[in-house]
Amino acid sequence: CKVSQLFTSLLLYYEQRKQSAEKTMLFFSYFKDLVGQEVTVELKNDLAIRGTLHSVDQYLNIKLENTRVVDQDKFPHMLSVRNCFIRGSVVRYVQLPPDGVDVDLLHDAARREARGA
Numbered sequence: 001c002k003v004s005q006l007f008t009s010l011l012l013y014y015e016q017r018k019q020s021a022e023k024t025m026l027f028f029s030y031f032k033d034l035v036g037q038e039v040t041v042e043l044k045n046d047l048a049i050r051g052t053l054h055s056v057d058q059y060l061n062i063k064l065e066n067t068r069v070v071d072q073d074k075f076p077h078m079l080s081v082r083n084c085f086i087r088g089s090v091v092r093y094v095q096l097p098p099d100g101v102d103v104d105l106l107h108d109a110a111r112r113e114a115r116g117a
Contacts, residue, residue, distance in 0.1 A: 030105075031056040031094070040070060040095040041086055047075055049084065060088035 034053050041062060042048040048071060051064030063085050069078045 027060060028056065028058050031060070031062075034096065037097050039064075039097065041091055042093040042095070043086065043090050044092045045090070047071075047078065049078075049081075049086070051084070054083075057088075060091065062086045062088065062091065062094075 031053070035055060037053055038050065039053050040048055040050045041064065047069070049064060049067050050070055051067035054063040054065045056062050063083070065083050067082055067084055069075045069081075072079060
């Protein structure tokens with residue numbers, strides 16, 4: 001029956017959204033712990049910006065302070081930018097400080113994810 005199929009499809013959709021939100025929250029919690037540290041954010045347009053992480057929200061939007069462009073020759077128009085807000089959907093990578101990675105915490109999170117907990 002079509003109503004039953006629709007209901008099943010909706011349940012699957014909401015379960016996938018819930019899992020996606022849980023993964024986003026894992027990253028959000030991790031990035032919140034990095035506030036005040038220097039990170040490099042590479043955008044999908046190949047612009048890489050290094051700066052101090054000022055804040056991050058649940059959508060992984062990032063606010064950086066004391067910024068500088070990594071490739072100044074390629075993006076000279078960005079030299080005067082000192083603070084910026086980066087929409088989470090345009091981020092390709094976030095390079096973390098070497099001492100900012102808690103390997104044990106990441107292993108635990110990966111184990112929980114693998115178990116489906």
